[in-house]
Amino acid sequence: MSFSEIVQITWLSVIVSGSATILALLFGLPAATFLYFKNFPGKRLVVTLINTGMGLPPVVVGLFVALLLWRNGPFGFLQIMYTPVAMVIAQFIIALPVIAGLSLTAFEQVDPEFLLQARALGASSWQTILVLFHQSRMGQLAGIIAAFGGVISEVGAVMMVGGNLKGYTRVLTTAIVQETRMGNFSSAVYLGLILLALSFAINWFLTSLQQKGANRWRGPRWK
Amino acid sequence: MEGPALEVKNLKYSINRRLIVEVDYFDLKKGECLVLFGPNGAGKSTFLRLISWLEPFDSREIYYRGKRVTEKEAPELRKKIVYLLQKPVFFRGTVRHNLLLGLKFRKLDRKEQERRLEKIATVFQIEPLLHRYPEELSGGERQRVHLARAFIIEPEFLFLDEPFNGLDVQYREQLLADFYRIRKFSGVTTILVTHVRQEAAYLADRLAVMVNGRIVQMGTPEEISACPETPEVSRLMGHEILVEGQVVSVENGLLEIEAHGQKIYAFGQQQTGGKVVLTFRPEEVILASEKPATSVRNWFLAEVKELRPLDLMVLVNLECGFRFRAFISRNSAEELKLQPGKRIWAGVKASALSPDQGRN
Numbered sequence: 001m002s003f004s005e006i007v008q009i010t011w012l013s014v015i016v017s018g019s020a021t022i023l024a025l026l027f028g029l030p031a032a033t034f035l036y037f038k039n040f041p042g043k044r045l046v047v048t049l050i051n052t053g054m055g056l057p058p059v060v061v062g063l064f065v066a067l068l069l070w071r072n073g074p075f076g077f078l079q080i081m082y083t084p085v086a087m088v089i090a091q092f093i094i095a096l097p098v099i100a101g102l103s104l105t106a107f108e109q110v111d112p113e114f115l116l117q118a119r120a121l122g123a124s125s126w127q128t129i130l131v132l133f134h135q136s137r138m139g140q141l142a143g144i145i146a147a148f149g150g151v152i153s154e155v156g157a158v159m160m161v162g163g164n165l166k167g168y169t170r171v172l173t174t175a176i177v178q179e180t181r182m183g184n185f186s187s188a189v190y191l192g193l194i195l196l197a198l199s200f201a202i203n204w205f206l207t208s209l210q211q212k213g214a215n216r217w218r219g220p221r222w223k
Numbered sequence: 224m225e226g227p228a229l230e231v232k233n234l235k236y237s238i239n240r241r242l243i244v245e246v247d248y249f250d251l252k253k254g255e256c257l258v259l260f261g262p263n264g265a266g267k268s269t270f271l272r273l274i275s276w277l278e279p280f281d282s283r284e285i286y287y288r289g290k291r292v293t294e295k296e297a298p299e300l301r302k303k304i305v306y307l308l309q310k311p312v313f314f315r316g317t318v319r320h321n322l323l324l325g326l327k328f329r330k331l332d333r334k335e336q337e338r339r340l341e342k343i344a345t346v347f348q349i350e351p352l353l354h355r356y357p358e359e360l361s362g363g364e365r366q367r368v369h370l371a372r373a374f375i376i377e378p379e380f381l382f383l384d385e386p387f388n389g390l391d392v393q394y395r396e397q398l399l400a401d402f403y404r405i406r407k408f409s410g411v412t413t414i415l416v417t418h419v420r421q422e423a424a425y426l427a428d429r430l431a432v433m434v435n436g437r438i439v440q441m442g443t444p445e446e447i448s449a450c451p452e453t454p455e456v457s458r459l460m461g462h463e464i465l466v467e468g469q470v471v472s473v474e475n476g477l478l479e480i481e482a483h484g485q486k487i488y489a490f491g492q493q494q495t496g497g498k499v500v501l502t503f504r505p506e507e508v509i510l511a512s513e514k515p516a517t518s519v520r521n522w523f524l525a526e527v528k529e530l531r532p533l534d535l536m537v538l539v540n541l542e543c544g545f546r547f548r549a550f551i552s553r554n555s556a557e558e559l560k561l562q563p564g565k566r567i568w569a570g571v572k573a574s575a576l577s578p579d580q581g582r583n
Contacts, residue, residue, distance in 0.1 A: 111312065113308055113310060113312045114312050114314065116272075116277060116308060117307075117308050117312045118314070118324075118328075119277055119301075120275060120277060120304075120305065120306035120307070120308065120382075121305060121324060121325040121328060121372070121373075121376070122301065122302050122304075122305065122325055122328045122329055122376065122378075123328045124298070124328070127328050131314065134314070134315060135314065135315060137315075
């Protein structure tokens with residue numbers, strides 16, 4: 001396997017999983033905010049569905065997206081089956097409940113008195129939401145870390161909707177499966193190490209962001 | 224004469240169909256410090272949240288400078304009010320960040336923010352704390368910063384929920400004095416909630432007594448102390464129940480009351496034959512070793528039962544057919560050579576006794 005091929009595969013992994021995570025954040029955070037502030041009949045059902053969705057098997061998601069995008073499926077006319085776009089959609093569906101669910105949990109851990117005090121100091125509704133985001137930042141980042149970690153390491157969904165096409169939809173996980181099947185263990189191990197290093201680098205970045213928000217005061221110190 | 228700055232009429236609030244707060248009328252004059260006083264659980268905090276428009280409600284009419292505030296204008300009014308919760312909650316970041324947050328909500332420009340920060344830090348003596356984190360501060364310092372972040376906004380109305388609660392005595396006195404001075408100087412219209420009588424008496428221009436979700440009496444502390452309208456108010460104001468008796472005659476508002484074979488005089492509106500509960504404040508009872516010739520109408524020969532020292536004062540429990548208490552200085556107690564079993568004259572002016580409607 002050539003160096004440029006490895007770079008291309010790695011790059012595609014980052015782009016696909018990164019955009020899926022960002023999209024999930026763009027939809028998941030407002031959804032969690034809505035669920036936090038509004039009470040409506042059936043809210044418990046929605047939250048339960050989201051929590052269940054956090055454990056969605058990627059293969060099932062892949063199957064579901066494949067059925068939709070298949071040439072004869074309802075969205076077949078889009079002709080995006082076996083493209084990176086289809087992979088982003090599948091990973092977005094996997095990441096969305098993780099981000100929405102963990103964000104909601106993070107919101108619920110914020111003492112409601114914070115929001116009341118913010119409003120009592122003159123915050124508008126938008127400013128109150130910003131205070132909520134700021135107070136629950138640690139939990140939000142935990143959600144992003146979990147979601148990105150989940151999608152960059154999954155193989156079932158990208159395999160089904162991407163098809164592992166060389167130079168087009170092949171990502172690190174599908175490439176590892178391919179190389180192992182072909183008996184190229186050394187390539188597979190290299191790719192595995194790259195995946196681990198990539199995961200580590202991105203989590204290092206996110207964790208630094210998270211810890212920057214941590215309080216300087218560390219509480220009681222252990223002797 | 225200027226009308227009230229804020230008026231509240233027909234306010235009702237209930238949870239699960241249980242009425243929590245019901246206030247027919249409440250007003251707040253410009254620049255005054257009104258103390259909302261009452262026992263724990265009377266609904267004082269809830270009332271503050273309701274008039275700051277922070278809680279949904281059943282019904283209420285709020286008037287700002289005589290004009291009814293509609294639901295649409297509520298955010299406008301809310302910007303004029305700063306309400307501090309009892310528990311000082313701080314947001315992520317330094318003391319400085321916390322102080323500036325209210326100004327950021329109001330989108331003040333940076334220069335003005337800095338100017339106010341500098342001013343408020345000096346006034347509250349918190350310059351050394353600005354770059355520290357709220358978690359590192361002592362309880363007293365936190366409370367000081369908590370107050371400062373309300374004053375920095377320079378609001379028209381300031382609603383404070385027990386801001387001196389849970390502080391140790393020394394720090395509390397200091398902060399109380401500082402608060403009194405700063406508030407007077409800024410002239411901000413204030414409602415302060417407390418259940419501590421001394422605090423209420425010290426800070427209040429006017430007092431509103433709240434019991435069981437209702438405001439039972441409003442007036443200056445002197446007025447309320449002199450004529451509490453219900454036994455509950457009189458107890459809250461530090462009056463103690465002396466005795467229950469029957470009015471035997473009325474002359475120019477002076478009631479002659481018979482109780483346990485003693486004649487007691489007090490001012491009130493009761494009729495002859497009516498039952499009354501007499502209340503008094505131990506601070507207003509005079510002790511003497513011989514019955515002196517004074518204008519004081521009520522003198523009882525009593526036996527000292529117990530002496531209980533409290534700070535610089537002594538609480539003397541007496542018995543003269545009914546229980547009676549006097550709150551006198553330690554020096555007086557020593558000069559009178561008080562000890563259990565000693566007989567002594569206890570006097571209280573007719574005007575210092577409040578007759579409340581007795582249970583008929």
